[in-house]
Amino acid sequence: MSTTKFTKSHEWAKVDNDTAVIGITDYAQAQLGDIVFIELPKSGDSLKQSSQFGTVESTKAASELYLPLSGKVIEVNEDLINNPQWINEFPQEKGWMIKIKIENPVELDGLMDEVSYKEFVDKEAHT
Amino acid sequence: MEPKKTSLYQKHIQEKGKIIDFSGWLLPVEYKSMLFEAKAVRTSCGIFDASHMGELLVKGPGAVDFLQRFTSNDISSLVPGQMQYNLFLNEDAGVIDDLMIYRKEKDLLCVVNASNKDKVLAWLTENNSIGIEIEDASSKMSLIALQGLTACNIVREVFGRDFEDLGYMSFLEKKAEGRDVLVSRSGYTGEDGFEIYTSWDDAGFWWDKLVSAGKRYGLTFCGLGARDILRIEAGYPLYGHEIDEETNPYEASLGWAVKLKKEFIARDRLFKIKEQGLKRKRVGFIMQSRALVRQGYPVYSGEEKIGEVTSGTYSPNLEKFIGMAYIEKDYAQIGAKISVEVRGKRYEAEITNFSFVNQKTKKNLSKEAA
Numbered sequence: 445m446s447t448t449k450f451t452k453s454h455e456w457a458k459v460d461n462d463t464a465v466i467g468i469t470d471y472a473q474a475q476l477g478d479i480v481f482i483e484l485p486k487s488g489d490s491l492k493q494s495s496q497f498g499t500v501e502s503t504k505a506a507s508e509l510y511l512p513l514s515g516k517v518i519e520v521n522e523d524l525i526n527n528p529q530w531i532n533e534f535p536q537e538k539g540w541m542i543k544i545k546i547e548n549p550v551e552l553d554g555l556m557d558e559v560s561y562k563e564f565v566d567k568e569a570h571t
Numbered sequence: 572m573e574p575k576k577t578s579l580y581q582k583h584i585q586e587k588g589k590i591i592d593f594s595g596w597l598l599p600v601e602y603k604s605m606l607f608e609a610k611a612v613r614t615s616c617g618i619f620d621a622s623h624m625g626e627l628l629v630k631g632p633g634a635v636d637f638l639q640r641f642t643s644n645d646i647s648s649l650v651p652g653q654m655q656y657n658l659f660l661n662e663d664a665g666v667i668d669d670l671m672i673y674r675k676e677k678d679l680l681c682v683v684n685a686s687n688k689d690k691v692l693a694w695l696t697e698n699n700s701i702g703i704e705i706e707d708a709s710s711k712m713s714l715i716a717l718q719g720l721t722a723c724n725i726v727r728e729v730f731g732r733d734f735e736d737l738g739y740m741s742f743l744e745k746k747a748e749g750r751d752v753l754v755s756r757s758g759y760t761g762e763d764g765f766e767i768y769t770s771w772d773d774a775g776f777w778w779d780k781l782v783s784a785g786k787r788y789g790l791t792f793c794g795l796g797a798r799d800i801l802r803i804e805a806g807y808p809l810y811g812h813e814i815d816e817e818t819n820p821y822e823a824s825l826g827w828a829v830k831l832k833k834e835f836i837a838r839d840r841l842f843k844i845k846e847q848g849l850k851r852k853r854v855g856f857i858m859q860s861r862a863l864v865r866q867g868y869p870v871y872s873g874e875e876k877i878g879e880v881t882s883g884t885y886s887p888n889l890e891k892f893i894g895m896a897y898i899e900k901d902y903a904q905i906g907a908k909i910s911v912e913v914r915g916k917r918y919e920a921e922i923t924n925f926s927f928v929n930q931k932t933k934k935n936l937s938k939e940a941a
Contacts, residue, residue: 477589477796478606480885480892481863499914501863503605503796503885506914525861532604 450561457512467540476502515544577622578774594685596623605796606887615789616719625688627681630704645830649674660837665816713774718764721788728784739933761805806925812881852903855925858892862918
């Protein structure tokens with residue numbers, strides 16, 4: 445059974461046993477506006493939690509992407525490179541970015557679940 | 572300073588426009604999607620609030636002679652009802668602002684950039700030794716731009732046939748439904764379209780009328796983001812990007828708006844620039860792969876840095892990344908390969924004509940028909 449966790453920098457991680465699929469949230473894509481460019485790491489790259497794993501760029505600005513969990517990249521959504529608008533259209537489905545093998549499951553405890561993330565976003569939207 | 576609201580501000584809030592502070596004005600950068608909006612203008616029609624633009628009225632019989640001294644294009648060639656693109660140049664031939672001049676029966680209406688309005692007004696006032704009356708009408712006037720293929724249908728329904736028949740760069744002042752309007756066949760998108768000047772208080776009335784008539788014609792609310800994309804696609808310069816006080820009109824490829832046969836303060840300097848030849852030139856380019864370029868990004872030919880990007884965007888109509896840059900003159904050849912550095916990586920680009928899209932202004936439409 446999978447669970448989805450969230451970061452304060454608006455990434456999501458769909459965790460299934462020792463792997464996680466990573467993307468950005470609906471709230472993040474709405475803030476960014478039309479996404480026209482994405483840069484992702486290569487399969488095999490090992491990255492630490494909170495390190496930059498890529499860049500997403502909308503017509504308004506470029507934003508860095510931060511990895512919710514340490515791990516090794518085992519799959520990259522290559523189709524997204526030529527279809528970055530999928531991040532706007534389906535941020536948690538077709539707009540997924542990378543799949544990693546989780547290195548340190550303890551890090552999961554520091555992430556928000558869906559309810560806390562929703563509260564976090566509501567707060568951010570009203571400040 | 573507290574940013575100002577246009578008289579249409581509440582309309583933008585109702586339509587869920589994403590509001591930003593642009594040159595001291597609160598305006599929507601987009602409603603839902605600037606790419607969608609920019610596409611809508613080239614396939615049907617878009618409506619823009621351009622009330623941030625500055626309107627300066629230069630009044631009386633001395634107005635033409637007075638403004639001739641500070642501008643590069645020839646205002647004396649205009650008859651009432653015609654308008655013209657023009658440049659305010661300083662003595663060094665640097666661009667103080669670019670503007671539209673409307674030749675009215677008695678006065679000249681100068682439509683200037685919001686960001687430059689105060690500067691231009693102060694500059695003209697300082698050089699006004701002959702007592703010409705200059706009125707800043709910006710806070711009394713609103714400007715709605717209606718741009719795109721179906722704009723003329725909407726204008727016919729709302730304002731009548733007289734307005735629909737306007738030629739490119741012509742305008743008509745009239746009372747419609749008991750309210751004064753000035754409508755011109757012009758715009759900043761490269762499409763056929765109209766710019767509609769109303770009193771501050773009437774803007775909401777006309778906005779609603781246009782929106783309601785526009786329902787049948789695919790009218791889309793458009794923000795500043797779409798306005799910028801469309802003007803880049805059309806190859807039009809924007810002050811602060813392609814032109815400023817450090818650029819001259821020749822290198823900006825705006826020589827067509829310079830008439831050296833008339834007397835004006837930048838004339839001597841422009842002759843010198845012509846004699847000495849240009850160092851750099853404004854060019855348009857299309858990226859050969861996915862990469863969004865922005866102002867200030869370095870431009871290379873091989874390993875040599877030859878210039879800088881002035882504007883860049885993703886063109887939803889071409890489905891390509893495009894931009895403009897200043898580069899050393901010898902490299903400014905259509906078809907030449909250059910590269911642009913984006914976050915430390917080089918991406919290939921090809922120099923092209925400025926107008927990335929086919930211009931469909933009234934003038935070009937009639938050319939095609941002829």
